[in-house]
Amino acid sequence: MFQIILRVLWLLSEQKKLVTSLVVCNFLFAILILIEPVFFKEIIDILISFSKDNVDQYNKLTQTLILWIIVGLTTIGIRLFVSIFSDRLAHNNVEKSVFSFFNHTLNLSMRFHMNSNSGQLVKKITKGVDGIFETQLNTFRRALPNIFTIIVLLPTVLYFNIKMGSIVICMWIVSGVVTYFLSTYTFSRQENIEQIYSNMSSHYGDTFSNMPIVKSFTLFSLKNKQLQKLTDQRISEQFPILTWWGVIVSFSQVLRIIVSIVVIFFGSFLYTQWEISVWEIVMFLSFALIFLSAVEDLTWTLEGMFWRLAGIKDYFKILDTPIEVQDKPKAKKLRGVVGNICFENVTFSYDEKRKVLQDINIDIKAWEKIAFVGHTGSGKTTMTNMLLRFFEPQEGDIKIDEQSIYNVTQDSLRKNIWIVFQDNSLFNTTVLENIRLDTKATRKDIERVAKKSHSSDFIKNLSDGLDTVVGERGVKLSGGEKQRLAIARAFLKDAPILILDEATSALDAHTEKYLQSSFDELMKGRTTFIIAHRLSTIMKADRIFVFDGWKIVEQGSYDQLMKIKNGKFTKLVEAQTKGFIE
Numbered sequence: 089m090f091q092i093i094l095r096v097l098w099l100l101s102e103q104k105k106l107v108t109s110l111v112v113c114n115f116l117f118a119i120l121i122l123i124e125p126v127f128f129k130e131i132i133d134i135l136i137s138f139s140k141d142n143v144d145q146y147n148k149l150t151q152t153l154i155l156w157i158i159v160g161l162t163t164i165g166i167r168l169f170v171s172i173f174s175d176r177l178a179h180n181n182v183e184k185s186v187f188s189f190f191n192h193t194l195n196l197s198m199r200f201h202m203n204s205n206s207g208q209l210v211k212k213i214t215k216g217v218d219g220i221f222e223t224q225l226n227t228f229r230r231a232l233p234n235i236f237t238i239i240v241l242l243p244t245v246l247y248f249n250i251k252m253g254s255i256v257i258c259m260w261i262v263s264g265v266v267t268y269f270l271s272t273y274t275f276s277r278q279e280n281i282e283q284i285y286s287n288m289s290s291h292y293g294d295t296f297s298n299m300p301i302v303k304s305f306t307l308f309s310l311k312n313k314q315l316q317k318l319t320d321q322r323i324s325e326q327f328p329i330l331t332w333w334g335v336i337v338s339f340s341q342v343l344r345i346i347v348s349i350v351v352i353f354f355g356s357f358l359y360t361q362w363e364i365s366v367w368e369i370v371m372f373l374s375f376a377l378i379f380l381s382a383v384e385d386l387t388w389t390l391e392g393m394f395w396r397l398a399g400i401k402d403y404f405k406i407l408d409t410p411i412e413v414q415d416k417p418k419a420k421k422l423r424g425v426v427g428n429i430c431f432e433n434v435t436f437s438y439d440e441k442r443k444v445l446q447d448i449n450i451d452i453k454a455w456e457k458i459a460f461v462g463h464t465g466s467g468k469t470t471m472t473n474m475l476l477r478f479f480e481p482q483e484g485d486i487k488i489d490e491q492s493i494y495n496v497t498q499d500s501l502r503k504n505i506w507i508v509f510q511d512n513s514l515f516n517t518t519v520l521e522n523i524r525l526d527t528k529a530t531r532k533d534i535e536r537v538a539k540k541s542h543s544s545d546f547i548k549n550l551s552d553g554l555d556t557v558v559g560e561r562g563v564k565l566s567g568g569e570k571q572r573l574a575i576a577r578a579f580l581k582d583a584p585i586l587i588l589d590e591a592t593s594a595l596d597a598h599t600e601k602y603l604q605s606s607f608d609e610l611m612k613g614r615t616t617f618i619i620a621h622r623l624s625t626i627m628k629a630d631r632i633f634v635f636d637g638w639k640i641v642e643q644g645s646y647d648q649l650m651k652i653k654n655g656k657f658t659k660l661v662e663a664q665t666k667g668f669i670e
């Protein structure tokens with residue numbers, strides 16, 4: 089628990105000056121607060137033996153009052169400084185926490201993203217950043233002044249009266265130990281609850297992003313039942329913790345009564361032994377009450393921090409997830425790409441249980457049009473995942489123009505490859521921004537590529553043309569329209585290597601034919617991988633590779649493959665043509 093708080097505070101290590109000033113101010117504040125009861129005692133002492141004719145006593149009274157006012161004003165000034173600057177310190181750090189999480193998550197491998205859930209990630213960044221902010225703010229605003237007050241109070245009470253002081257210290261030790269054990273116990277249980285909250289977030293995300301299925305299959309009651317199960321779990325885990333917190337809070341309140349009674353009781357006893365004056369008892373009572381408010385406020389502060397700790401732990405867990413696919417140290421940029429690609433003895437599996445590709449060897453010349461065919465799940469998309477370095481093979485190497493893709497930066501590699509998927513997701517912004525992405529293309533450039541990809545007509549018919557917002561993942565556009573925008577992006581990107589992974593499957597035969605000239609133009613001067621089930625799409629390929637049982641079983645031009653009797657490819661073609669005829 090305290091390790092996490094320390095790590096949160098360590099995030100402020102770059103702002104050492106401000107942190108030190110806040111710590112010093114909090115310490116001064118604690119001392120100044122404790123001077124008040126002393127002034128009080130002094131004034132009462134003067135007033136008791138006050139005589140109107142004694143000028144010295146007048147001066148002493150005035151001096152003490154002026155000093156008290158100065159101390160009071162300084163305390164206010166310090167408090168103001170701590171309030172304003174602890175807020176600024178925590179706010180400045182929010183940006184850092186957001187960016188470190190966001191960038192680390194973007195850099196995590198595709199394997200991580202395929203196994204995680206966007207709803208949970210959103211929850212982790214929101215709760216984590218909020219928790220870090222509150223912990224940093226409350227450490228300087230509330231926890232430190234209280235901790236210092238308690239620390240400064242100890243020698244002070246011992247200084248004024250060892251016996252009374254020892255009693256207050258005993259109380260402090262008991263309350264500290266009890267609070268520590270109760271909060272550590274409850275913290276471990278709070279982690280389970282955070283997991284339930286994460287599952288709830290992923291349930292919302294999964295439901296809202298699958299609204300067409302939820303509505304068409306009328307899954308409202310199923311989704312409600314699943315949510316009910318999670319909320320029931322939450323309640324059954326949360327209630328015991330709430331009970332323990334009730335115990336902690338009540339304990340600190342009861343402590344107030346106990347300490348007051350003990351101080352009065354022992355104070356009275358010492359008074360009867362002439363060891364203490366009445367005004368010293370009053371001063372000790374003030375010290376005891378300051379001590380108790382400090383303990384109480386510290387308990388509340390810790391409670392606030394405690395509720396957020398599990399969220400912060402989740403945040404750090406993501407930050408601590410190692411980046412699986414990393415650039416080598418001093419990796420160079422992939423340069424001068426013409427488009428010769430070579431897969432050498434590539435063997436890969438997503439997990440140890442199932443092989444996907446074994447000993448794949450392909451030599452592709454620049455500007456060749458290559459087609460991958462094979463039954464579904466035979467590893468065609470996996471080949472492109474390898475080329476993009478979304479995953480790294482267990483064995484083998486992939487080279488582009490004699491440069492191993494594992495020796496160059498991932499950024500430079502991916503800048504040279506453009507991919508058009510079957511399901512092209514769009515960002516929830518305008519058509520124009522969706523085509524432009526991170527390029528510096530002007531509106532004119534966008535209009536040009538829209539024309540090339542035969543998108544101009546449908547864009548013109550949208551309510552705001554190029555400035556129409558397409559909705560989350562492009563829900564306001566049809567599959568074919570999204571695909572045409574993806575083709576427009578490919579024209580704009582102008583990369584030497586092009587992957588068309590089922591790129592025409594969302595188009596009707598008429599549009600596919602209509603777009604064929606666009607594709608022909610797009611493929612010109614680029615090494616192109618065409619992955620398709622529709623044979624009409626792959627007929628134009630220079631070479632076709634047939635995948636089956638982790639391997640490439642046949643390769644050659646369409647005509648060459650059709651000549652293989654009882655070959656895998658001929659069977660595929662037969663099955664398809666039969667299917668069409670029937």
Ligand SMILES: Nc1ncnc2c1ncn2[C@@H]1O[C@H](COP(=O)(O)OP(=O)(O)OP(=O)(O)O)[C@@H](O)[C@H]1O
Nearest residue numbers: 202438439444462463464465466467468469470471
């Ligand atoms: N992220 C992943 N984690 C684990 N296994 C995966 C993952 N992605 C794909 N697979 C498995 O790897 C195998 C090959 O998948 P791949 O997507 O390459 O097939 P494909 O030939 O492109 O199929 P399709 O024609 O249906 O697109 C499949 O059995 C699939 O279940």
Ligand SMILES: [Mg+2]
Nearest residue numbers: 468469470589
């Ligand atoms: Mg695929």
